[in-house]
Amino acid sequence: MTYCVAVKIKAGMVFLSDSRTNAGLDQISSFRKMIVYEKAGDRFMCLLSAGNLSISQSVREILQVEQLDDHEGGEPITIWNARSMFDAARVLGSAVRHVWHRDGEALQRAGVDFNVSMILGGQIRGEGMRLFQVYSAGNFIEATAETPFFQIGESKYGKPVLDRVINPDTGLDEAAKCALVSMDSTLKSNLSVGLPLDMVVYEADKLATDKVVCIDDNNPYFRMVRNSWGQRLREVFDSLEDPTWDDAHTEVPLLTRADRHGPVKKITNPREKLI
Amino acid sequence: MTYCVAVKIKAGMVFLSDSRTNAGLDQISSFRKMIVYEKAGDRFMCLLSAGNLSISQSVREILQVEQLDDHEGGEPITIWNARSMFDAARVLGSAVRHVWHRDGEALQRAGVDFNVSMILGGQIRGEGMRLFQVYSAGNFIEATAETPFFQIGESKYGKPVLDRVINPDTGLDEAAKCALVSMDSTLKSNLSVGLPLDMVVYEADKLATDKVVCIDDNNPYFRMVRNSWGQRLREVFDSLEDPTWDDAHTEVPLLTRADRHGPVKKITNPREKLI
Numbered sequence: 361m362t363y364c365v366a367v368k369i370k371a372g373m374v375f376l377s378d379s380r381t382n383a384g385l386d387q388i389s390s391f392r393k394m395i396v397y398e399k400a401g402d403r404f405m406c407l408l409s410a411g412n413l414s415i416s417q418s419v420r421e422i423l424q425v426e427q428l429d430d431h432e433g434g435e436p437i438t439i440w441n442a443r444s445m446f447d448a449a450r451v452l453g454s455a456v457r458h459v460w461h462r463d464g465e466a467l468q469r470a471g472v473d474f475n476v477s478m479i480l481g482g483q484i485r486g487e488g489m490r491l492f493q494v495y496s497a498g499n500f501i502e503a504t505a506e507t508p509f510f511q512i513g514e515s516k517y518g519k520p521v522l523d524r525v526i527n528p529d530t531g532l533d534e535a536a537k538c539a540l541v542s543m544d545s546t547l548k549s550n551l552s553v554g555l556p557l558d559m560v561v562y563e564a565d566k567l568a569t570d571k572v573v574c575i576d577d578n579n580p581y582f583r584m585v586r587n588s589w590g591q592r593l594r595e596v597f598d599s600l601e602d603p604t605w606d607d608a609h610t611e612v613p614l615l616t617r618a619d620r621h622g623p624v625k626k627i628t629n630p631r632e633k634l635i
Numbered sequence: 636m637t638y639c640v641a642v643k644i645k646a647g648m649v650f651l652s653d654s655r656t657n658a659g660l661d662q663i664s665s666f667r668k669m670i671v672y673e674k675a676g677d678r679f680m681c682l683l684s685a686g687n688l689s690i691s692q693s694v695r696e697i698l699q700v701e702q703l704d705d706h707e708g709g710e711p712i713t714i715w716n717a718r719s720m721f722d723a724a725r726v727l728g729s730a731v732r733h734v735w736h737r738d739g740e741a742l743q744r745a746g747v748d749f750n751v752s753m754i755l756g757g758q759i760r761g762e763g764m765r766l767f768q769v770y771s772a773g774n775f776i777e778a779t780a781e782t783p784f785f786q787i788g789e790s791k792y793g794k795p796v797l798d799r800v801i802n803p804d805t806g807l808d809e810a811a812k813c814a815l816v817s818m819d820s821t822l823k824s825n826l827s828v829g830l831p832l833d834m835v836v837y838e839a840d841k842l843a844t845d846k847v848v849c850i851d852d853n854n855p856y857f858r859m860v861r862n863s864w865g866q867r868l869r870e871v872f873d874s875l876e877d878p879t880w881d882d883a884h885t886e887v888p889l890l891t892r893a894d895r896h897g898p899v900k901k902i903t904n905p906r907e908k909l910i
Binding site: 397 | 667669670671672673674675695696699700713715789791792794795796798799800806808809811812813815816820823824825831833835836846847848849850851853854855856857858859860863864865867868869870871872874875876877878879880885886887888889890891893894895896897898899900901902903904905907909
């Protein structure tokens with residue numbers, strides 16, 4: 361599997377991906393799942409991919425040459441001349457469909473789902489930053505202020521901390537830290553996600569970035585995050601009062617007389633009815 | 636969906652379940668997913684269920700009367716006379732297969748998976764506590780010291796904190812707190828899991844329990860956990876140093892010269908090759 365996350369906040373965007381690819385547990389490899397498209401001063405885009413590796417690699421190859429007809433009679437739209445990120449996402453959706461037309465039927469015959477999901481975010485001169493999630497059918501959705509992040513792959517382990525921290529006013533470095541903590545939770549609980557990580561941080565309106573880093577297990581910052589987060593999480597956990605079953609001696613009783621539902625059904629003999 | 640978790644440690648066992656059942660997002664109901672079987676002084680068992688509600692309700696109904704042949708010529712084995720939790724898990728597996736024989740074909744015709752998963756834990760006089768996870772095929776696995784908990788349903792959000800905290804020497808109240816924090820993370824990130832919760836805590840070798848509680852949104856202890864955990868998690872998050880991109884001014888640089896992999900591929904024009 362894979363875990364990729366992208367965050368769009370007012371200050372900029374953060375992209376983070378792992379690099380583990382597996383076909384069964386006995387065939388584990390490392391493939392980069394992130395690619396950056398940049399014409400400095402004109403456009404910056406970052407593409408993250410999850411799902412079937414043969415599909416996502418084909419999509420990335422085709423994306424470089426994919427063209428969409430411009431119905432207004434101009435030259436065909438590519439990711440390099442698109443005037444909006446929306447059009448760039450359409451070109452990416454078209455590349456996904458291109459691969460589906462080429463490989464979909466043969467994959468289906470082999471019993472393999474046409475499974476790919478991608479995140480495309482960035483900024484094109486003349487508009488604000490935009491962030492899209494593109495599905496296997498080539499359709500896509502856009503992140504908004506209410507939901508300023510997208511995840512693909514093994515997304516559940518790392519979602520709680522994003523839910524708690526990320527909002528449009530989160531700072532850019534803080535968002536990068538949050539993405540790394542989210543990745544740490546995923547690495548901790550799921551073998552199919554692995555180091556090294558690729559991270560790109562983009563500052564709003566720069567139309568280029570040099571904040572690009574590959575993080576392996578020797579990276580001092582990520583080691584600090586992993587150790588400190590785990591240890592302090594444990595301290596917070598220990599600092600919470602344990603539940604007590606004698607409600608006379610605590611201000612936060614676990615058992616209350618106000619319980620509207622009553623305790624769970626207890627069956628005490630073979631002849632007792634459930635209801 | 637559902638989230639249920641059961642923990643077996645030396646000091647005892649903790650069982651926790653939510654109560655949300657949904658058939659699509661527009662059909663949400665509350666059903667209890669836990670049931671306790673207890674013959675005080677002889678046996679204590681707790682059953683948690685996830686998956687198709689019609690299947691799990693049928694399994695629970697049948698479990699009361701399910702009998703397995705005793706190949707040594709004794710009377711048939713039921714959950715009420717089984718001499719080991721292993722045999723009780725076999726009776727439960729048999730009840731699951733019973734429902735499959737009755738409903739499996741018709742469900743398949745209707746395009747519905749025979750989807751049920753259950754956790755059965757407890758203790759029968761004469762042996763130690765045991766904890767089993769039973770699958771749709773009626774087969775099952777047992778928790779061991781290396782993996783002292785099972786989760787069914789929406790398990791991923793709440794797994795990281797269990798991975799970090801639970802081990803065989805964890806205290807019983809602490810394990811109950813950990814299960815509640817795990818549930819809180821799941822509630823926070825997944826609408827298909829909802830209050831009220833049922834929790835049962837069993838002390839080793841008691842062969843009965845009265846530590847049974849139904850927790851709704853007015854429960855003072857769970858409110859404290861939810862508020863304090865969220866707030867202190869946030870404080871821990873804030874206390875971690877943000878990543879900095881200027882590696883001269885920090886002891887934990889994000890960018891390092893020792894990076895073996897190099898940065899992610901940056902494509903800067905339409906003619907550039909990916910590889």
